[in-house]
Amino acid sequence: MPRLVEVPGYVRFWTASAVSAFGSQVTGLALQILTAVALSASATEVGIVNAARWVPYLLFGLMAGVVVDRWRRKPMMVATDLGRAVLLGAIPVLYALDRLSIPALCVFVFVFGVLSLLFEAANQSYVPQLVPKELLNAGYARVQQADAVAGSTGPLIAGVLIKIMGAPLAVLVDALTYLISGLLLASVKAPDPVPDRGARRSLGSELREGVAWVYRHRTLASIALTSHAMLLFNSMVSTVFVVFALHGLKIGEFGLGVTYACASVGALLGGALSGRVARRLDVGATLIVFRLLAAIGWLPLVLAERGPWALACVSLACFIVSLAIGVGSPVEMSYRQAVTPDRLRGRMNATIRSMNWGMVAVGAPLGGVLADQISYRFALWIGLSGAVIQALVLAASRTRGARAADELDLSTPDPTRHGAAAAAGQGKD
Numbered sequence: 197m198p199r200l201v202e203v204p205g206y207v208r209f210w211t212a213s214a215v216s217a218f219g220s221q222v223t224g225l226a227l228q229i230l231t232a233v234a235l236s237a238s239a240t241e242v243g244i245v246n247a248a249r250w251v252p253y254l255l256f257g258l259m260a261g262v263v264v265d266r267w268r269r270k271p272m273m274v275a276t277d278l279g280r281a282v283l284l285g286a287i288p289v290l291y292a293l294d295r296l297s298i299p300a301l302c303v304f305v306f307v308f309g310v311l312s313l314l315f316e317a318a319n320q321s322y323v324p325q326l327v328p329k330e331l332l333n334a335g336y337a338r339v340q341q342a343d344a345v346a347g348s349t350g351p352l353i354a355g356v357l358i359k360i361m362g363a364p365l366a367v368l369v370d371a372l373t374y375l376i377s378g379l380l381l382a383s384v385k386a387p388d389p390v391p392d393r394g395a396r397r398s399l400g401s402e403l404r405e406g407v408a409w410v411y412r413h414r415t416l417a418s419i420a421l422t423s424h425a426m427l428l429f430n431s432m433v434s435t436v437f438v439v440f441a442l443h444g445l446k447i448g449e450f451g452l453g454v455t456y457a458c459a460s461v462g463a464l465l466g467g468a469l470s471g472r473v474a475r476r477l478d479v480g481a482t483l484i485v486f487r488l489l490a491a492i493g494w495l496p497l498v499l500a501e502r503g504p505w506a507l508a509c510v511s512l513a514c515f516i517v518s519l520a521i522g523v524g525s526p527v528e529m530s531y532r533q534a535v536t537p538d539r540l541r542g543r544m545n546a547t548i549r550s551m552n553w554g555m556v557a558v559g560a561p562l563g564g565v566l567a568d569q570i571s572y573r574f575a576l577w578i579g580l581s582g583a584v585i586q587a588l589v590l591a592a593s594r595t596r597g598a599r600a601a602d603e604l605d606l607s608t609p610d611p612t613r614h615g616a617a618a619a620a621g622q623g624k625d
Contacts, residue, residue: 200327200331200334200335200338203326203327203328203331203335204385204386205326205384205385205386206326206327206335208380208381208383208384209322209323209326209380209381209384210338210339210342211380212277212376212377212378212380212381212384213319213339213342213343213377214342214345214346215373215376215377215380216277216373216374216377217342217343217346218346218349218353218373219369219370219371219372219373219374219377220346220370220373221346221349221353221354222353222354222357222366222367222369222370222373223284223366223367223370224354226354226357226358226363226364226366226367226370227245227301227305227363227367228246229358229363230287230291230301230363230364230367231245231298231301233363234291234362234363234364235296235297235298235301237298241298244298244302245298245301245302245305248302248303248305248306248309249305249306249308249309249312250309250553250556250557251306251309252306252309252310252312252313253309253313253549253550253553253554254550254553254554254557256310256313256550257313257546257547257549257550257551257553257554258403258406258407258543258546258547258550259403259546260313260314260317260542260546260550261317261403261406261542261543261544261545261546261547262402262403262406262542262543263314263317263542264314264317264318264321264541264542264543264545264546265321265402265406265539265540265541265542265543266402269318269319269321269322269325269542270318270322270381270382270384270386272314272315272318273315273318273319273322273378273381274378274381274382275378276311276312276314276315276318277315277374277375277377277378277381278374278375278378279311280308280311280312280315280371280374281371281372281374281375281378282371283304283307283308283311283371284308284367284368284370284371284374285368285371286304287301287304287364287367287368288364288365288367288368291364292364313546313550316545316549317542317545317546317549318542320529320533320541320545320549321533321538321541321542321545323335323336323339323533324533324534324538324541325386325538326384326386329534332529332530332533332534333470333471333474333526333527333530334470334471334526335530336525336526336529336530337467337468337470337471337522337526338467340463340467340522340525340526341463341464341467341468341522343463344460344463344464344467344518344522345460345464354366357369402543403543405540405543406540406542406543406544406546406547407543407547409536409540409543409544410544410547410548413535414594415480415531415535415593415594415595415597415598415602416532416535416536416544418589418590418593418594418595419483419528419531419532419590419595419598420547420548420551422487422586422587422589422590422593423528423548423552424551424552424554424555425555425582425583425585425586425589426487426490426491426583426586426587427552427553427555427556427559428555428556428558428559428582429491429559429578429579429580429581429582429583429586430490430559430579430583431555431556431558431559431560431563432559432560432562432563432566432575432578432579432582433494433497433563433575433576433579433580433583434560434563435559435560435561435563435564435567436563436564436566436567436572436575436576436579437497437510437576438452439567439572440497440567440572440573440576441455441497441510444502444572444573445500445501445502445506445507445510446502446506447506447507447510451506451507451510454507454511455507455510455511455514456514458511458512458514458515458518459514459515459517459518460518461515461518462514462515462516462517462518462519462522463518463519463521463522464522465519465522466518466519466520466521466522466523466524467522467523467526469522469523470522470523470524470525470526470527471526473486473523473527474527474600475600478598478599478600479527479531479598479599479600479602480595480596480597480598480599481596482523482524482527483524483527483528483531483590483595483598484587484590484591484595484596486520486521486523486524487520487524487586487587487590488584488587488588488591489516489519489520490516490517490520490521490524490583490587491580491583491584491586491587492516492580492584493513493516493517493519493520494513494517494576494579494580494583495513495580496509496510496512496513496516497509497510497513497514497576498573498576498577498580500513531598531600531602532544532545532548534600534602535602559579563575563578563579566578
């Protein structure tokens with residue numbers, strides 16, 4: 197079996213992903229400082245700017261899947277990377293000309309979110325074209341490991357850059373990373389066939405076809421629905437986590453940084469172990485065991501008390517949860533691609549991703565409200581309990597029988613076939 201480094205184009209693809217991930221960490225911090233300090237925004241305005249980044253996932257998530265399935269994926273990734281480079285590059289220019297305002301920044305961030313939505317749907321669907329099936333899990337795991345490293349070191353690098361250059365110029369650094377990423381992706385040589393335009397139908401029909409594939413599939417349905425629930429409850433915990441750790445447990449800013457470092461170590465180790473675990477347990481057992489571990493892993497945080505052991509408890513929780521996600525996420529991602537026809541991958545990925553981010557948009561404020569109105573610990577218990585329940589539901593579902601050999605299982609009826617035949621004569625939008 198070939199190694200990933202021997203797969204034509206994968207190293208450049210991975211490098212592009214890693215460079216972009218580091219740049220995104222810089223922008224995430226720089227935009228908040230630019231908004232709050234340089235533009236003297238209120239807390240509400242900062243929240244509006246942050247929300248503008250994710251609104252496109254709720255508004256256009258399903259439609260993005262249709263777009264990705266209708267066009268070649270590599271040109272779309274290159275175009276959206278270059279588009280994001282131009283958008284971010286314009287922000288420091290407008291700031292220097294004293295023309296940058298909160299409404300203008302919201303527009304920039306919103307368009308950036310649209311481009312990111314398209315890029316991510318195309319990116320996830322492109323990997324199976326680039327990497328052989330037997331290396332899919334490893335291919336996604338390596339990308340996730342790069343994201344974990346960026347998540348741990350990116351904020352530190354961002355802080356140094358912002359202190360040296362200022363927030364507006366730090367955003368320019370991220371623009372450069374997207375430019376590099378786009379150029380690297382443009383140089384990748386891999387099959388990227390043009391989708392059959394004759395098979396196109398109305399936009400509504402193709403949207404319904406993608407949704408039906410996800411939620412009527414023998415195993416994808418339970419994976420997707422419990423994934424939405426996991427994101428809902430995990431976002432509740434992660435929202436309350438920071439304020440509870442700082443104000444309730446008093447671990448301090450340095451201690452918080454230690455917990456993030458432990459989370460990154462867990463994610464890196466999980467990604468490294470993912471392939472071995474999946475080969476030993478197979479897909480269904482791996483997803484169930486590590487979904488449950490990711491839920492129970494929050495227990496040391498929920499039980500933590502202020503004192504000398506507080507930091508150790510929080511760090512252990514972050515390590516376990518990130519380790520479990522690091523193992524399970526690449527397995528889930530590669531399985532989703534393997535059992536989905538190429539013509540539906542964009543819609544499948546966009547459907548699941550948009551619903552997941554929608555759950556984050558609900559869970560984050562819900563966790564905050566419960567923490568403010570009742571208590572931090574109550575909100576954490578609700579989040580942990582919900583996460584355990586979704587893992588148990590997954591264990592009772594047909595996903596427990598999922599196997600790596602399920603690639604486009606022809607014994608599974610295509611839930612979209614009858615709908616597609618009925619829509620075939622409806623014409624195009």
